Amino acid sequence: MNSSAIEWTTATWNPVTGCTKVSPGCDHCYAERFAERWRGVAGHPYERGFDLTLRPERLEQPLRWKRPAFVFVNSMSDLFHAEVPESYIRSVFEVMRQARRHTFQVLTKRAERMERVCRRLEVPRNVWLGVSVETPVYYSRVRHLQRVAAPVRFLSCEPLLAPLVALPLDGVSWVIVGGESGPGCRPIEEGWVLAIRDACRRKGVSFFFKQWGGTNKKRSGRVLQGRTWDELPAA
Secondary structure: OOEOOOOOOOEEEOOEEEOOOOOHHHOOOHHHHHHHOOOOOOOOOOOOOOOOEEOHHHOOHHHHOOOOOEEEEOOOEOOOOOOOOHHHHHHHHHHHHHOOOOEEEEEEOOHHHHHHHHOOOOOOOOEEEEEEOOOHHHHHHHHHHHOOOOOEEEEEEOOOOOOOOOOOOOOOOEEEEEOOEOOOOOOOOHHHHHHHHHHHHHHOOEEEEEEOOEOOHHHHOOOEOOEOOEOOOOO
């Protein structure tokens, strides 16, 4: 199993790698930074850097993982990228359907395509669908998500780049919030985080605070008002 240090999941599965930027949240992409380190290294999985690449040899990996896990799908890509054929997306969903012991977390910035594709397939009960929302400009992603028949819908407000006033939460079960980390990271304000937490509490939405971020995210930690917030939705 590909264990993960990401706080809100336990494993990652990348049947696709590589991506292209679509919004400010992508500006300092950790996945791109990692993959491009290996561009041109013969035989390395990221020999082609962050170029979008289908990985059919990885499709059946979750079927071989015996221990139940939360599985973040495509931590190094976006399943609903325009260059990923719908037939391949269907293959990914079929594997998730078969691997019932796991809970799969699919996060995208291509919410319009996600809605369009999911109209034509059934989302398995062990598949959670989410969208990234870094500023209010991208509330449209939430509206696309709200129209998808998924057992759990979630938002990833990371990197949080602005206050999310009147964040639409109808039909949403879970919100993850985090500050940007690494080189060039942009600041996050406590008031932005508290406003989202309070909105979640009013609506009965599970709230997960991932990190303050910064150039040293371990030192910055993830304590908000004296405690950690690790709420998970009821599946």
